Amino acid sequence: MFPPLPNPSVQPSASKFGEQDLVRRSASTVPQPARQLTPMAKLIDVSKCIGCKACQSACLEWNDLREDVGINHGSYDNPLDLTPNSLTVMRFTEWVNPETKNLEWLIRKDGCMHCADPGCLKACPAPGAIVQYSNGIVDFVHDHCIGCGYCVTGCPFNIPRISKADNKAYKCTLCSDRMAVGQGPACAKACPTQAIVFGTKDDMKKWADDRIKDLKSRGFKNAGLYDPPGVGGTHVMYVLHHADQPKIYAGLPENPRISPVVQLWKGLTKYAGLTAIAAFAAIGVLHHVVMGPNRVTEDDEQNAKRLAEDRS
């Protein structure tokens, strides 16, 4: 068993990290932080998950959110997708293993992956609406969010959801408020099987290694860790029994990365666009300086007069 985080003191305490620990801030720059926090991570072991949704409930409970009563879609998925209230959802897949012909029930807890290279932050146009701390948390700052939904296009995992009620973007915070006082995420705390564990990223990788060895010894030869390098690794990682085909876990992307279209939009287009506009304006000014105004001459007026008078 993974030793759970001890319950912290209930005395008020100063936040363990804050503004000074930002490594990225959307549409703005931050000074290099003076210290590096230990990178933290959540490890979700899909092979241990029993689909009880305690984590989903804990998330609603801790964040004081309520989901609308939905309808039965004929599957255990409830709600069917992430929403501005449901920052995490369990995605159930019935998969027939072509080798063993066994029916496998794959249950993946979906939610923000807290990418080291977050596409949401890259796409966001509002200064400070998305921030990243040196411990790996990618957090949305709602006071600065303008509800444009650019983060949705930036995210390779299709995570952020924009609330129609207040036009702000919502996603898992990795319980940044709990982490600030030395606790772990509410979902990890609630998980009865330790399918969700939380700790430093190094410890989580070590723990995952043991889990993968165990899975391999039980015949899951492709068991592995999902910590996709395309986004610089993530601070929410999965242990998958079939790590060679993440797609079967309700479409977990094979090689997630910030879409090249988003890269182009937020890179070249942004700079080339402003340059082009400035160049056109400059050419206009320059042309005027060199050529002077194009004025109608007295001759032109006389010619026009002659033309008009000839006619009458």
Added chain:
Amino acid sequence: MSAHKIEPGVVGHGIADPDDSVHRGNPVTVDRYTAGARINHWITATCLVLLAVSGLALFHPSLFFLTGLFGGGQLTRALHPWIGVVLFFSFAGLFFRFWRLNLWKGADTTWMVRLNEVIGNRDHEDPELVEIGKYNAGQKIVFWGMSFLIIVLISSGVVIWNHYFSDYSTVDQKRLAMIVHSIAAVVIICVWIVHVYAAIWVRGTIGAMTRGRVTGGWAWRHHRKWLKELVTGKPPG
């Protein structure tokens, strides 16, 4: 005003545009835009400027402060698409007023080929370059360019208008719409700069859109064929 009734002091009505006419006097004045066309134009122009400013605010972080002009980021985000809708319909009005006279003619190609003489202000003695109808090739390109870009902008804009239409497209389609919208916006701003600069450089042009009139000399110098058509009531030669 009916097409062929001669009013006091009015020389003739062109087939070029039934609303345009030449008035004798010193100088001769020529009606170029009706009040309706001018109002239509300035509504469009205002929308275009507001769209450019609010759009640029969300385009580059260094311009985000421009959201302040619209009452903050949330309002900028909410207003921008609505202004776009107004522009779309307003521009459609201009389009139906002007499209016929903006059809491309053989002479326009010549004009474009010899554009350097035009911008070098060396075009005023050459019959090939002075016999211009109501619109020259540059104006036509601005017209068709704007028409095309506005269609691109409204259609890509709807895809990324998340408040109402987020459910109708996939994330990939939104990404594509996003980049198409940004590039088209940059291009239309450049086209707009050309349009505004040309109106400033060619003195006497702005009056056409403010007071509705230009002087005869202006028409003689820049749109001689149009002037002749207006005076004679038929295309010359």
